[in-house]
Amino acid sequence: MKSGEREAYSELLLQYSGRVYNTALGLLQNREDAEDMTQEVFTEVFRSVSGFREQSKLSTWIYRITVTKSLELIRSRQRDKRKGIILSLFGKEHLLNVTADEQFYHPGISLENKEMSAALFNAIRRLPLKQRTAFTLNKLENLSYSELADVMDISVSSVESLLFRAKQKLKELLGDYYEKNIR
Amino acid sequence: MKTKEEWVDRAMVSLDGAGRAEINPFVRERILQGFSWPVKEQVNLKPGLVWKIAAVILLLISLNVFTMVYYHKSSAGSNNPVKSVASEYFSYIDHYNL
Numbered sequence: 001m002k003s004g005e006r007e008a009y010s011e012l013l014l015q016y017s018g019r020v021y022n023t024a025l026g027l028l029q030n031r032e033d034a035e036d037m038t039q040e041v042f043t044e045v046f047r048s049v050s051g052f053r054e055q056s057k058l059s060t061w062i063y064r065i066t067v068t069k070s071l072e073l074i075r076s077r078q079r080d081k082r083k084g085i086i087l088s089l090f091g092k093e094h095l096l097n098v099t100a101d102e103q104f105y106h107p108g109i110s111l112e113n114k115e116m117s118a119a120l121f122n123a124i125r126r127l128p129l130k131q132r133t134a135f136t137l138n139k140l141e142n143l144s145y146s147e148l149a150d151v152m153d154i155s156v157s158s159v160e161s162l163l164f165r166a167k168q169k170l171k172e173l174l175g176d177y178y179e180k181n182i183r
Numbered sequence: 184m185k186t187k188e189e190w191v192d193r194a195m196v197s198l199d200g201a202g203r204a205e206i207n208p209f210v211r212e213r214i215l216q217g218f219s220w221p222v223k224e225q226v227n228l229k230p231g232l233v234w235k236i237a238a239v240i241l242l243l244i245s246l247n248v249f250t251m252v253y254y255h256k257s258s259a260g261s262n263n264p265v266k267s268v269a270s271e272y273f274s275y276i277d278h279y280n281l
Contacts, residue, residue, distance in 0.1 A: 006215070009215065009218070010215060013211055013214060013215065014211070017206050017210075017211055017214075018203050018204075018205065018206060019203070021204060021205075021206035021210075022203045022204045025204050034204075035206070035207065035210045038206060038210060038214070039210065039213065039214050039217065042214045042218070043214070043217070043218055046218050106198075106201060106204060107202075107204045107205070108201040108202035108203055108204050109197065109198065109201050109202075110200075110201075113197040113198075116190075116193055116194040116197040117194075117197040117198055117201075119194055120194050120195065120197050120198060139198040139199070139201070140198065140201060140203075141203075167195070170195065171191055171195065174190075174191045174194050174195065175187060175191055178187050178190050178191060179187070182190060183187070
């Protein structure tokens with residue numbers, strides 16, 4: 001792998017691009033952003049794979065890069081949004097950059113769950129970033145608590161706590177959603 | 184009509200068993216192309232422009248050669264002892280109106 005042949009890179013890409021894309025898509029909730037993020041992550045992986053010390057699993061390392069870069073993008077978009085709100089006060093709201101799809105439909109969800117999952121994704125967007133990461137990786141990538149702890153570099157009990165709080169908050173948000181849109 | 188609690192509970196598990204979203208193969212190819220073998224941007228010059236550039240370069244070289252030859256000749260002339268004695272001699276004649 002470290003010799004850097006095209007075949008090795010191609011194999012790595014084939015093996016992990018699905019996980020990277022699916023994780024980025026779950027976190028960013030936008031197809032184009034997820035594709036760009038996948039490219040960015042693999043550029044980083046190819047560049048620094050020679051320095052990979054194999055202290056953790058390769059998949060953990062790649063997940064970590066994906067999460068870090070996706071959260072950076074989300075934070076930067078949140079800053080842009082705040083800037084946009086200020087601009088809108090001065091009548092320049094066209095400069096506001098809207099990013100995540102308002103109704104996000106994940107392609108892997110069955111048709112019968114489509115509407116409810118869109119409501120759930122809407123609620124996930126309102127979670128604090130650590131809870132959002134833990135819940136998304138747990139649900140979409142089926143990562144165990146211990147794998148999540150490795151990726152997020154926290155203890156297993158912290159993961160349990162994050163997921164518990166995420167579920168409480170999501171139930172609350174979905175309850176509000178039901179009152180406003182379904183009832 | 185479902186109750187609120189039932190709806191919330193069903194929504195909470197709506198991601199369970201979700202399949203992995205597949206990435207477009209074109210994106211994978213773009214990643215490989217973009218990283219390993221960046222396509223070098225080719226600069227296409229018009230043939231007329233190439234000849235003009237060649238002419239300018241040739242002119243510059245000719246000017247340099249001409250300047251070198253001219254400088255060499257003039258400096259060789261000023262170092263000739265016979266010429267310098269003669270010019271000194273004639274300047275004395277002119278000065279004293281001999």
